[in-house]
Amino acid sequence: MSAMFDLLKKIYPLRLAPVSEDTDKAAEILCGVLPFQIHEYASGLEHNGWTVPQKWKAVRAEIKKNGKTIYDGMKHPLGVIGYSTSFTGKVSLDELKKHLFYHPVFPEALVYHCDYYYKPWRRDWGMSIPHQLYKELDRGEYEVILETVAEPGTMKVLDYFLEGETKETILFNAHDCHAGQANDDVSGIVVTVEIMKRLAQRKKRKYSYRAIIAPEHLGTVFYLANLPEKVVKTFRGGMFLEMLGHQNRFALQKSFTGESLIDKAAKVYLTRNFSDIHEADFRKVVGNDETVWEAPGFEIPFISLSRAHPMYPEYHSSLDDERIIFEDKLEEAAQTVLGMLDILETDTTLKRHFKGLVALSNPKYDLYISTADPSIRPTVAEDQKKWNYLMDCLCRYFDEKTTLLDIAIKHEIDYAKLYQYVKKYEEKGLVSFVEKG
Numbered sequence: 557m558s559a560m561f562d563l564l565k566k567i568y569p570l571r572l573a574p575v576s577e578d579t580d581k582a583a584e585i586l587c588g589v590l591p592f593q594i595h596e597y598a599s600g601l602e603h604n605g606w607t608v609p610q611k612w613k614a615v616r617a618e619i620k621k622n623g624k625t626i627y628d629g630m631k632h633p634l635g636v637i638g639y640s641t642s643f644t645g646k647v648s649l650d651e652l653k654k655h656l657f658y659h660p661v662f663p664e665a666l667v668y669h670c671d672y673y674y675k676p677w678r679r680d681w682g683m684s685i686p687h688q689l690y691k692e693l694d695r696g697e698y699e700v701i702l703e704t705v706a707e708p709g710t711m712k713v714l715d716y717f718l719e720g721e722t723k724e725t726i727l728f729n730a731h732d733c734h735a736g737q738a739n740d741d742v743s744g745i746v747v748t749v750e751i752m753k754r755l756a757q758r759k760k761r762k763y764s765y766r767a768i769i770a771p772e773h774l775g776t777v778f779y780l781a782n783l784p785e786k787v788v789k790t791f792r793g794g795m796f797l798e799m800l801g802h803q804n805r806f807a808l809q810k811s812f813t814g815e816s817l818i819d820k821a822a823k824v825y826l827t828r829n830f831s832d833i834h835e836a837d838f839r840k841v842v843g844n845d846e847t848v849w850e851a852p853g854f855e856i857p858f859i860s861l862s863r864a865h866p867m868y869p870e871y872h873s874s875l876d877d878e879r880i881i882f883e884d885k886l887e888e889a890a891q892t893v894l895g896m897l898d899i900l901e902t903d904t905t906l907k908r909h910f911k912g913l914v915a916l917s918n919p920k921y922d923l924y925i926s927t928a929d930p931s932i933r934p935t936v937a938e939d940q941k942k943w944n945y946l947m948d949c950l951c952r953y954f955d956e957k958t959t960l961l962d963i964a965i966k967h968e969i970d971y972a973k974l975y976q977y978v979k980k981y982e983e984k985g986l987v988s989f990v991e992k993g
């Protein structure tokens with residue numbers, strides 16, 4: 557079994573919430589895999605109208621009729637609505653139904669409900685039950701015994717920093733607050749951890765990298781609000797990683813401007829390596845913490861990589877478990893992100909050391925990519941045409957301004973091939989790569 561899948565199986569069954577015993581347990585497990593630094597924010601802290609929630613857990617959740625337990629909400633982490641208050645008493649069917657939530661499509665599934673995480677001013681009790689059971693409830697009196705505990709605690713934000721040659725930092729973010737769900741977003745957590753492990757093994761890193769694992773919105777709001785301005789200034793961009801384990805194509809969600817370096821690298825890598833991807837503007841695929849990173853005053857370009865289009869049917873339900881997760885999909889996601897990072901790591905401008913037109917086909921240079929003679933073979937492959945045209949233009953880009961990524965986008969050619977090709981110009985002494993930092 558892959559390390560990613562193994563880690564996923566340990567974390568997703570936990571009773572995760574913004575602040576809970578099990579979320580602390582998840583933090584412990586993750587710290588055993590990567591030496592995360594943990595930032596703590598006390599329950600009750602406020603910022604811009606957001607409040608750090610209490611440490612919460614459910615201890616008993618039964619619905620009884622005629623003395624017989626018809627539902628035990630403790631059997632699955634989604635059985636009790638997160639941050640539900642306690643309630644014990646007798647209720648009518650109509651009253652009971654006001655506090656029950658069910659999945660609209662799957663009769664046997666439990667639906668995920670997280671509204672109370674963010675609205676501490678809305679205090680109510682609630683349980684999630686299978687729709688088939690909901691439909692079978694008949695008239696009469698029900699007894700509810702729902703015991704939950706809310707007490708002061710601390711919200712944990714996990715932060716792993718990997719220093720590179722420059723302080724300019726690329727961020728990764730995934731959330732750890734969805735109880736009992738694997739793809740949303742323990743898949744994003746394990747892919748993030750794997751990427752950081754592999755980056756840590758690299759001998760050379762131009763960029764610094766930082767992984768933030770935290771409760772959705774709340775974690776990043778308080779993390780950023782408490783971060784020194786000089787650290788924030790090093791953030792070049794980031795990506796939210798989510799829903800990466802199921803069978804579907806990749807969905808790339810652009811940053812707010814859609815024009816950042818990280819947008820370009822992601823798009824170039826994905827479009828060259830996958831024939832079918834979904835691409836959409838900021839917040840048009842799936843909503844996560846990109847609104848926090850991109851918020852005014854921070855404006856950190858934040859893309860999202862997921863497989864969330866179309867949305868998988870098990871989303872926000874108890875059916876989002878390990879059965880829908882594929883190890884090869886997690887691996888593909890990790891490799892894809894690392895492929896995007898390879899572009900960022902090698903992207904550069906070029907300094908020219910010659911003047912005038914160079915005879916590329918002279919064996920002294922051997923830089924001419926021969927295309928088929930149209931008189932012999934009238935059809936020239938599309939890609940070959942692009943490379944032929946590139947040879948006409950390339951030397952003008954050795955201007956210390958145009959980047960390799962800009963060239964790959966403009967000429968719709970593979971970045972890695974372009975890099976190798978320009979490397980030959982460097983070997984012949986025609987250009988030098990402008991190292992920054």
Ligand SMILES: [Zn+2]
Pocket residue numbers: 734740872
């Ligand atoms: Zn979610």
